[in-house]
Amino acid sequence: MDLLLLLARRSWRTLLIATSTGLACGLAAAGLIANINHSLAGFGQLRPADGLLFAGLVVLVVSTRIVSDVSLLRLGQTAISDMRLHLSGKLIDTPYPRLQRLGKHRLLAMLTDDTQTISQAVELVPVMLVNSGIVLACLAYLGWLSLPLLGLTAALILLGAASFHWPQRKALTSIGKARELKDQLFDQYRLLTDGSKELQLNHSRRLQFFERLLYPISQQYRRDFVRGMSIYALVLNWGNGIFYLLIGTVLFLAPQFIELSATLVTGYILALLYMITPLSELMNALPTLGRASVSLRKIRALEGQLEVAGTPADTLSPARHVARLACREVRHSYYREGEDGRFTLGPFDLELRAGEVVFITGGNGSGKTTLALLLTGLYQPEGGDLLLDEQVSASTQNHLYRQHFSAIFTDFCLFEHLLDGDDPHLMQQARDYLAHLQLAHKVNIEGGRLSTLDLSTGQRKRLALLAAYLDDRPCYLFDEWAADQDPVFKRFFYTKILPDLRQRGKLVIVISHDDAYFHLADRLIKVDQGCVSETSTEPLAAAAY
Numbered sequence: 001m002d003l004l005l006l007l008a009r010r011s012w013r014t015l016l017i018a019t020s021t022g023l024a025c026g027l028a029a030a031g032l033i034a035n036i037n038h039s040l041a042g043f044g045q046l047r048p049a050d051g052l053l054f055a056g057l058v059v060l061v062v063s064t065r066i067v068s069d070v071s072l073l074r075l076g077q078t079a080i081s082d083m084r085l086h087l088s089g090k091l092i093d094t095p096y097p098r099l100q101r102l103g104k105h106r107l108l109a110m111l112t113d114d115t116q117t118i119s120q121a122v123e124l125v126p127v128m129l130v131n132s133g134i135v136l137a138c139l140a141y142l143g144w145l146s147l148p149l150l151g152l153t154a155a156l157i158l159l160g161a162a163s164f165h166w167p168q169r170k171a172l173t174s175i176g177k178a179r180e181l182k183d184q185l186f187d188q189y190r191l192l193t194d195g196s197k198e199l200q201l202n203h204s205r206r207l208q209f210f211e212r213l214l215y216p217i218s219q220q221y222r223r224d225f226v227r228g229m230s231i232y233a234l235v236l237n238w239g240n241g242i243f244y245l246l247i248g249t250v251l252f253l254a255p256q257f258i259e260l261s262a263t264l265v266t267g268y269i270l271a272l273l274y275m276i277t278p279l280s281e282l283m284n285a286l287p288t289l290g291r292a293s294v295s296l297r298k299i300r301a302l303e304g305q306l307e308v309a310g311t312p313a314d315t316l317s318p319a320r321h322v323a324r325l326a327c328r329e330v331r332h333s334y335y336r337e338g339e340d341g342r343f344t345l346g347p348f349d350l351e352l353r354a355g356e357v358v359f360i361t362g363g364n365g366s367g368k369t370t371l372a373l374l375l376t377g378l379y380q381p382e383g384g385d386l387l388l389d390e391q392v393s394a395s396t397q398n399h400l401y402r403q404h405f406s407a408i409f410t411d412f413c414l415f416e417h418l419l420d421g422d423d424p425h426l427m428q429q430a431r432d433y434l435a436h437l438q439l440a441h442k443v444n445i446e447g448g449r450l451s452t453l454d455l456s457t458g459q460r461k462r463l464a465l466l467a468a469y470l471d472d473r474p475c476y477l478f479d480e481w482a483a484d485q486d487p488v489f490k491r492f493f494y495t496k497i498l499p500d501l502r503q504r505g506k507l508v509i510v511i512s513h514d515d516a517y518f519h520l521a522d523r524l525i526k527v528d529q530g531c532v533s534e535t536s537t538e539p540l541a542a543a544a545y
């Protein structure tokens with residue numbers, strides 16, 4: 001039902017066309033079996049019209065089935081693709097702290113595994129629709145042949161359906177449990193790929209990973225999944241059993257109580273046998289449908305936790321220049337379930353100006369990255385506000401606020417696609433920057449794309465800087481950017497790149513542990529256990545000379 005609603009939401013017209021052609025196909029198929037029955041009964045006196053009717057019904061069955069299959073296939077795949085895009089869009093709009101809390105593994109499981117399971121179920125919908133049509137039409141034909149026998153058939157079908165109910169719920173519970181474990185499995189896969197170096201270097205860690213983490217979860221997943229699917233196997237074969245029971249009843253038992261001719265019973269059994277394939281295809285779809293309903297529920301639950309940022313992204317254009325960034329009473333805390341202690345940054349006030357190079361310094365865990373996430377708007381302040389030129393607020397216009405920043409964090413991500421179109425001016429600018437960053441001998445820009453990303457960490461960071469240059473935003477933030485650079489390029493960064501950005505009127509915020517260069521900062525902000533304060537650069541400057 002959920003699947004049909006999903007399809008109807010995409011296009012009820014196409015669903016209507018597919019349903020009506022599917023049912024027509026079923027009717028034509030039942031007509032075909034009636035025609036065959038009729039022809040067998042009157043084999044000696046067949047007329048050309050009977051043959052023509054047969055041919056017409058075959059054409060109708062084939063053509064309606066094609067229309068139904070193709071329209072449902074298109075509708076199903078469009079609905080799935082829409083769902084993927086919708087979820088991806090919501091994911092991008094979800095505030096960063098919430099994404100951090102949900103965890104990559106859950107989001108990946110939803111985007112890959114759940115959508116795939118639903119897609120498999122949607123692929124079955126055309127077959128199910130046509131088969132339902134065939135079964136319904138066959139039942140109508142059976143009723144036309146003999147109403148008492150139809151009553152018997154309906155009673156046995158109802159008995160079968162009723163006996164499905166409880167085991168199917170059990171099966172869904174097990175599949176639901178298995179699905180919850182999938183999240184944990186995805187987390188283990190993430191560890192397996194991200195931590196492959198560590199696992200290869202350390203045999204006991206590798207053993208521990210397999211024996212304590214991957215193996216138990218994988219086994220528990222197998223157990224729950226097999227239990228669920230075994231219940232389904234039981235249900236399916238019980239269904240088949242009921243069907244043969246029905247044939248046996250019609251053949252051996254019913255003639256004892258109802259007067260039935262041999263021709264009628266033959267026709268009835270023939271129609272029942274014809275129903276076996278569509279019925280078993282319908283029943284075989286049950287496990288996939290069950291898994292899809294679990295996945296749909298999972299997606300809905302997770303989707304409910306993805307918050308929409310609210311502002312339509314395409315209507316936003318950031319200012320080319322920002323004169324001032326003001327932080328007023330800004331505060332942020334981390335909460336962790338089951339933990340008493342929590343880390344709080346602030347409240348703090350700051351006023352940063354365009355054309356300033358501001359260094360942020362402090363010990364590990366003091367709150368520098370948290371401050372950077374607040375300054376760039378990736379964390380919305382829990383208290384207070386950040387304002388650009390007293391106009392754009394990080395709290396109320398968060399999406400617009402963020403567009404004023406270009407940042408390179410320590411866990412930065414490099415996108416191969418660098419430029420839109422092939423504007424020769426931009427291309428030339430990118431090539432100049434590439435030379436400026438001493439990467440021209442390693443990387444080319446072809447069709448707006450970087451020719452390779454297979455570089456050292458320091459070189460990849462330089463490419464991230466190239467992308468930031470091309471963004472040309474009014475505010476820049478570098479989180480320990482220079483940490484992976486060699487001494488020559490580190491010097492180049494502090495003495496050439498930063499002054500160059502300053503000269504271009506940018507606000508430049510640099511998180512740094514390189515105290516040898518602190519004297520080059522216009523301002524020095526110190527973070528200590530969540531307290532933000534400004535210190536003078538003068539003693540440092542004096543010390544540097």
Ligand SMILES: Nc1ncnc2c1ncn2[C@@H]1O[C@H](COP(=O)(O)OP(=O)(O)OP(=O)(O)O)[C@@H](O)[C@H]1O
Binds near residue numbers: 335362366369
């Ligand atoms: N996602 C999170 N959830 C809960 N606590 C967090 C989270 N991220 C950071 N913290 C806590 O907040 C504090 C500040 O972390 P932050 O990353 O801002 O420090 P930092 O100064 O950038 O450290 P480093 O120099 O090591 O990068 C730490 O004590 C850390 O335990």
